[in-house]
Amino acid sequence: MADPSPASFGTQANALLRKNLTYQRKHIWTNVRLILVPLFLCLILLAIQHVLDALMKGVSDMTGDCKSNADLSGGICPIPNPPMLPAMSQIPQHELRSVKTDFLPYKDLPDKSSISANIFATSFAVNSSDLLPTLANNSLGSPIAADKDNYADPGLAPGLPIYNIQPLCIANSTWPLSLEKIQTEVKCVQGLCLWRNNSADVNNELFKGSYRGNPAGITNEIAAAYDLMSTDKKNFNVTIWYNSTYKEEFSTGPVKLVRVPRSINLISNAYLKFLKGPGLRILFEFVKEVPKHATRLNTDIASLLGPLFFTWVVLLLFPVILTSLVYEKQERLRIMMKMHGLGDGPYWLISYAYFLTISVLYVASLVIFGSVIGLKYFRLNSYTIQSVFYFIYLNLQIAIGFLVSSIFSKVKTVTVVAYILVYGTGLLGSFLFQTMLENQSFPEEWIVALELYPGFSLYRGLYEFSQYASRGNGMKWQDLSDSGMGEVLCIMSIEWFLALIIAFYIDQVFSSGKHPFFFLNPFKKSSSIPSKPTVQRMDSKKVSIDMGKIDVSQEREKVQQLRNEGSAGHAILCDNLKKVYPGRDGNPPKMAVRGLYLDVPSGECFGMLGPNGAGKTSFISMMTGLLKPSSGTALVQGLDICKEMNKVYTSMGVCPQHDLLWETLTGREHLLFYGRLKNIKGSALTQAVEESLKSVSLFDGGVGDKPAGNYSGGMKRRLSVAISLIGNPKVVYLDEPSTGLDPASRKNLWDVIQCAKQNTAIILTTHSMEEAEFLCDRLGIFVDGALQCIGNSKELKSRYGGSYVFTMTTSSEHEEDVERLVSTVSPNAKKVYHLAGTQKFELPKQEVRIAEVFRAVEKAKSNFTVFAWGLSDTTLEDVFIKVAKSAQAFISLS
Structure with a gap:
């Protein structure tokens, strides 16, 4: 026997949890394949790592054969004594140097190629015995951009000339130069110092000469420029302009050095000459890197490709969560569970915990397996930071899944959209977002704005892991402030909270039918005392119709009397229930249910007959909470369906027109789940399930232990009826329960329903007159949204036949x-x-x-x-046809 009290929160949660675990056990191989995806990817990365290690083995072995300073590229060889290199200026390529043009108004620019805005010596002299100091007395430059370090200067490569900047060059002014093992020559290049009266002119000239800024396509590049600002004999205040395009050369690789030390030295010497005369100067002899140990090239493939591939791995959970939620919505399984008493709280708690458990196991297997096979990406970074990061993001991903599922209603559509988001996020993160991260000039505010998209937050965190792992030390807690990880954790935590609140709000308003501002009155108690009916005006035509239907008028008067008396004893009481569908595409509004008055006491089976499109399904949908009434209301066990539908669900059973079943769950598992929702426990639950299976002929031959997806249409129908009747609900709605059954099964099902109605109010819709006569104590013929007659079979035959x-x-x-x-x-x-x-x-x-x-x-x-x-x-069928034709004829005339 079922406990007469509604199932508690814990009981409902336990029922759903057991159902989910059973469902999960049925899909064990799907879960295995899901977990194998990250494992398979880790194995691929490991295989690629071994191949790269084998290819780099010969290069790495060179560290044992390196001679001192043999490798000046800053690569794998140790450099205990880095070379001393002359400081050079960055000068433009020959064809880009500033000359007179039409788009610059200044007339003091040269007609031929020169270099402007530099301060330099008037001659070039080299003392080979003391080379660097003599070179420091000259202004040397190169059009070749500097490298990322000073172990070797690309401008000193053999065969490339070095330029000595002088005010005037004599024809064929070249000098040989021998520096260490580099043999090259120094060429004279004419330089020009130009004076502008204010910094705005300097800035304008530089901008118009910029390689990118010149609209005419003519480049007029300046080597450097100075703004002395407030400099006087007591203050040295200067701003130096230089061409920043040489810093990265439009690439996303390592940031390169900028040749500005010589420019600083030149302006400093100019200031000293201004103060002390031409005899005093600062000698800038050379630049030199610090010594370095032997290093290996970074071949950690997981660190290099980790942000892209692991973004895909983690995001693969999103389509799984989203399709599961939308599947329940598409197949109306969520509303089916709700109609049998499952509250919103237990549903959210168990569903959320269910997805979180699967997600945590999925990512934990990825981290554990990646660590076991030796991927530095997982082993070097702190496991506690990884755990916190993945845990917060997985919660955010689940909350976003609940939120996005409210938008879609088709599994196929949401699957396509979800996988586009998965792979699109990874690719955009790798080719767009990562470029912005590595570009130091990109505004930090825009980075934060992009991280508001959860996929980019995930990518940023994985990128930080890869960067710290590639350095060989991994990320520790003290590194959070120096990296973007702390920022990402804060953003994801806030978004997790907001997404969860918004998703729950949307679910309550659109799925549960609550008022949009329901949260403003959390402590307001809804009264179960029915309100008095409102007096409505009716035109004379409608009054004359009702007077012609004495049985319908008597039903309305009885309902109004019960409402006036405040009686809540009857199981179902419909008071002027209406449903109007709004007009679309120029069509007028459709009145589906026209002011229905109906009283169904406990122990009665009320049959609703009517042609297709009469409004029977709309009526059942309102009574079961699928649709909100346009006006009027109905009381079920004294509870208003417009205000207390969640309480109504606890005493209701429903057999919908279409079978709403989980394909992989057996009939027994369905009944166990819905029996628990009806607060049946222990041995009573087992007995109730056995009796239900026997009553609908699903017990013999082990049929009840077969998946519902293997059932025939008639077997599914019988299971749906058994689900609606288990737990002895106070009110049951049967929408064409015997559709698709053979005569023997139909007769057996009628006996089950006949037995169940003893303490239950049943509303049954059917097209079978034989079924209506056998089961129904009273019948109502429903045409064009209104009851045309009410009475038992004999009364209707006598009245209309x-x-x-x-x-x-x-x-x-x-x-x-x-x-x-x-x-x-x-x-x-x-x-x-x-x-x-x-x-x-x-x-x-x-x-x-x-x-x-x-x-x-x-x-x-x-x-x-x-x-x-x-x-x-006269048969009941004759009565039905006669009443339906008469009503339709009257409607067409009116």
Whole structure:
């Protein structure tokens, strides 16, 4: 026996958890394949790592053969004594040097190629015995950009000339130069110092000469420029302009050095000359890197490719979560569980914990396996930081999944969108977001703005892991402030909280049908005392219709009396229930249910008959919470469906028109789950499930232990009825329960429903008149959204079928004889059918005696041949057709 009290929060949560675990066990191989994805990727990375290690083994072995300073590139060889190199200026390429042009207004620029805005010596002299000091007395420059370090200067490569900047060059001014093992030559290049009266002119000239800024496509590049600002004999205040395009050369590689030390030295010497005269100067002899140990090239493939691949790995959980949520929405399994008593709280708690558990196991297997096979990406970075980062992001991903699932209703659509987001996020992160991260000139505010997208937050965190792992020390807690990880953790934590709140709010408003501002009155108690009905004006036409339907009028008066008395004893009480669908595409609004008044006490089965489109499904949908009434209301066990639907669900059972089942769960597992929701526990639950399976013929042969996806249509229908009746609910809605059943199964199902209605109010919709007569205590014929009549089968037949139906089949030439025969028996007989010798007549019962009909037929047989004849009472089907046609005819006339 079921506990009469509703299932508690813990009981509902336990039921859903057991169902989910059972469902998960059915999909164990899907989970195995899901977990194998990151493991397979780790193995691929490990294989690539071994290949790279083998390829780099020969290069790495060179560290044992390195001679001192043999490798000046800053690569793998140790450099205990870095070379002393002359400091050079960065000068433009020959074809880019500043000359007179139409777009610059200054007339003091040279007609031929020169270098402007430098301070330099007037001659070039080299003392080979003391080379660097003599070179320091000259202004040397190179058009080749500096490298990322000073172990070797690309401008000193053999075969490349070095330029000595002088005010005036003599023809063929070149000098040989021998520096260490580098043999090259020094060429003279004319330099020009130009004076501008204010910094705005300097800035304008530099901008118009910029390689990127010149709109005419003509480059007029300046080597360097100075703004002395407030410099005087007591203050040295200077701003130096230099061409920053030489810093990175438009690449995303390591940042290169900038040749500015010589420019600083030149302006400093100029200031000293200004103060002390031309005899005093600062000698800038050389630049030199610090010594370095032997290093290996970074071949940690996981650190190099980790941000892209591990972004894909973690994001692969998103389509799994999203499709699962949308599948429940598409198949209406969520609302089915809700209609059988599952509250929003247990659903959110168990579903969230369910997805979080799967996600944590998934990522934990990735980290553990990656560490076991030796990937530095996982082994070097602090495991606690990794745990916190992944945990926060997984929670954010689940919250976003709940939020996004409210937008979609089709699994196929959301699957495509989810995988586009997965792979698109990885690619955009790798080719766009990472470029912005490595570009030091990109504003930090824009980086933070991009990280508001959760996928980029994930990518940023994984990128920081890869950077610290590639350095060989890994990320520790003290590194959070120096990296972007602390910022990412804060952003994801805030977004997790906000996404969860918004997702829950949308679910409550759109799925649970609550008012958009329901949170403003959390402590307001809804009253179960029904309010008095409002008096509504009705036009004369509608009043005359209702007066013609005495049974419908009496039903309305009874409902209004019960509402006025405040009676809450009846199981179902519909008070002026209406549903209007808004007009679309120029069509007028559709009135699906027109002011329905209905009282169904406990122990009664009320049958609702009606043609397709009459409004029966809309009525059932309102009573089960799928649709909100446009006006009016209904009370179920004294609870208002407009305000207390969640309480109504705890005492309700539903067999929908279409079977809502999990394909992989068995019939027994379905009944166990819904039985727990009805607060049935222990041995009582086992007994209730056994009896339910036996009652619907799903027990024998182990049918109840087979997946519902393997059931036939009739077996699924029987299971749906068993689900609606388990736990002895107070109110049950059966929407065409016997559809698709064979005669024997239908009769057995009728017996089950007949037995269940003893303490239950049942509303049943059907197109089978036989089913309606067998099961229903009262019937209502529903046409065009309104009840046309109410009563039991005998009352309806008596009221709408006060005639016998006489049928006779003869040859065509004797049809008039049949008509004369009928007129003698019943003068007011009415012909209702005529086809190929077969005629059907309605004979008023008050005019006919059955014995006279038999005598008249026997007498007629002696005059002409009678092939067949019959006399029958009015059937329920005849009543249904008559009422439906009359109502539709009246509607078309009005």
